[in-house]
Amino acid sequence: MKISYQPVPHGPGQHAPFSVVEATVASAHAAMRDGTLTARQLASRCLDRIAAYDQRGPALRSILQVHPQALEQADRIDAIAARHSQQPAGPLQGIPVLVKDNIECAGMATTAGAECLRGNLCANDAFVIRRLREAGAIVLAKTNLHELASGGETVSTLGGQTLNPYDLTRTPGGSSGGTAAGIAVSFGVLGLGTDGVNSIRSPASANSLVGLRPTMGLISRAGLVPCGLTQDTVGPITRTVADTALMLDVIAGHDPADPVTNEGAGHIPASYAASLDRDGLKGARIGVLRHFFGGQDVHGPVNAVMQQALAIIAAQGAELVDIDDAICPDELLASTLVHHYEMERDLDAYLSRLAAGVPVKSMKDIISAGGVHPSVEGTLASAVALSGQRGEYRARMQRQQSLRQWLRDLMARHRLDALAFPHQRRLVVPVGETQAERNGVLASATGFPAIVIPAGFSAPDRNAPQGVPVGLEFFGLPFTEPVLLRLAFSAEQALLARRAPHSTPPLE
Template identity: 90%
Template sequence: MKTSYQPAPHGPGQHAPFSVVEATVAGAHAAMRDGTLTARQLASRCLDRIATYDQRGPALRSILQVNPQALEEADRIDATAARNPSQALAPLQGIPVLVKDNIECAGMATTAGAECLRDNRSANDAFVIQRLREAGAVVLAKTNLHELASGGETVSTLGGQTLNPYDLGRTPGGSSGGTAAGIAASFGVLGIGTDGVNSIRSPASANSLVGLRPTMGLISRAGLVPCGLTQDTIGPITRTVADTALMLDVIAGYDPADPVTSEGPGHLPASYAASLDRDGLRGARIGVLRSFFGSQDVHRPVNAVMQQALAVIAAQGAELVDIEDAISPDALLASTLVHHYEMERDLDAYLSQLPPGVPVRSMQDIIAAGGVHPSVAGTLATAVALSEQQAEYRERMQRQHTLRQWLRDLMARHRLDALVFPHQRRLVVPIGETQAERNGVLASATGFPAIVIPAGFSAPQRNAPQGVPVGLEFFGLPFTEPVLLRLAFAAEQALLARRPPHSTPALE
């Protein structure tokens, strides 16, 4: 799926270029305003990094395809800016975005990492991509994912195994691990992922990033290759909370093609970015969900990072309330999730609308073709069997309703602004192992929002000279994204835990 791109050397006598390593929207826009950066330069420098590090060097294998029109898109943005030099920059003007390849981008294939979808060339943009383009963003590349977004390790028949840039022997989490590894390595400034169970927050945690799973109904899923639409969401993966807020300002909103978004308009603030407050933890009441922490030796690295992070959060004026209720994330995973019950129905509805050249029209066609990654074959067979279990499906939907009510009561009883816990009780797993002990189920089983931020790193290891990233998750009630962003931003500014990976240093 790769589109060839070779780095362009910087000529002698040129000014030192804007560094894309750890670049933010604000930093890029400041450089554009003072005339030292163009959209084309920004896109080109990100493409240089992809060419240098994605298939060569550490060979992260995070990118499935580069947008062949990316530089032309950047040129059009620059030309428009040159004709209107006094006009304010658009919200994401010239900002390169990495898009998980289960989201449709016009003129590019939407493969979900599957060989059988290699020729699924999209005629239209998904709603979120349309919004990003309208805000001036450049779709730079489509990223690898766990095939069909059906696992947590980010391996696919088209992209192979994506590596964690902090420890090349570990997975990057999943299923949005290609987006996360690429954003961690500064292959783009902003990223888009999807989350059915853990799939935005898991790779954010594993790559020292910010990942937001929005309230169900806040962001349209139109143009998404679905796994189960009761739980599927789309959301930002970025290096900073501020950039997540800026993205949310652009992509949140009503879309008639996704009726669930009719829930959102009454809850949209004038600006999510206005929620950011360095003193946002002061006076907050945050419940520490103790049952979401492990108690064995394997959990010590995560617990040590979390203990230090919670101490910093408390020092910023938050009141931490220990929640000792016996709520088991593993029991919830086993009893409340419905995506496998819905997968055949929702995936078939998507596949039935694909262009004539695509050889599959149903999940049964995918199974019959036999070309999916081995880690996915069992999931598809399970989904076919569960699609007939309507009584069990209804029971699980009822358990989700009960969980929502329980969480509302818990947070009211303790007067909480949010809950907090490690996204993953143990470090992200080595390549070849199945992802274990992730805590994303509360948000995925309820449709409530959650955000992961960098909490710190484990002690350095032989394959991880910086240590392995650990992510902290804030969880809230529906449409409290402004509250979560306020808490997350204040915690981020106090912790300063984000570090770029040594495996992909600056090229400039």
């Protein structure tokens, strides 16, 4: 999809010593308070980077559309700030956000990367977008994704193949790879993705980022193009754990339009950010799932990073408990997931309410129209066939329930605060290959929370001069996001593994 934004030269007196590269909410707000940064300047500099690097330069192809009123949004926020003596009036005031393009934003098309949804112009914001705007955030752009959020490589008919900024021959993970690649290269400060199986945590792992899949029921899915609502959820993709916590403080909450949020309403603390503690690993008991590590040569780069990362975590006072129970992620993938059984039902329900100008009203319409990316043709055909298999669907739902109880028992027996493992047993795959050996199934099959943080990088090579990012996943029991954030923040501060990619240097 063509991006209409063109960079606007900064006028006299508008330059400031603030660099958008690796900016955080805290650093941006500090600059706004001392008068060296405005919301318009911050948004403009992000847009300059999009113009320089998304379709040109390394041509990452992470952005599908820039919000046409992004700078007007920023001007309104600056006017509010002036009335408050430059003090941020909202927790995310003036912060540019990249939004995966399967989440509805008023005034923009919600396409899920599909040509047949190009005209799906939304009049209303999804619940999470409304929450972000109320907190002062700026919806800067919509990002590419694996078409219909139904794959792990982030390729679509509208956006093409998004590239990994650390190794331009590799995929960025998926399906939220456009958001992740954009946040990795500072096209925005905060990112919003969705996760049905691995789709927030996979691209976070592959782009040296933090990605949180929340407990099912903590965040509303209203306004989401669904793949299967038993597993679909929404969550942050950011460069730091602190920014993930700040974002969660804003978007978590009850929404009458999504009844599953009734489950989470009583479990939201006054502040997720308050759980961050540099010493949060001291005394923690963390189970290391050894069956979630590979044992072949191809797994060596990830295992080397994980071995070093776990040693550093142990040095911070955490007790690591090896868990050798024979739980196999590939078997769970094959036997517990239900999204393809639900996809036709839930996607049809979404499509049926779209405006008359949208040419498809069902999954069968999409298949009949043709033109979807080849990587999703088989998925759609399979989903139609599986939608009628009620017996196997019920069996899988029962296996999910059994897995929940097994994990509760495991963690109680070993007195664990969390489980830990590499999100992906091998490095994120090259362009043209199908994503392999990801471990995100525990959270997606149970609805339990998990967070990925940067663990380190593989050895540098010709295509990846910094190496390829490797992510560490912490997994917990329902509504233990404060525990996971505490552990993740402490580990992040000890590992200091996050690096900006060399492929998109500062413009300032």
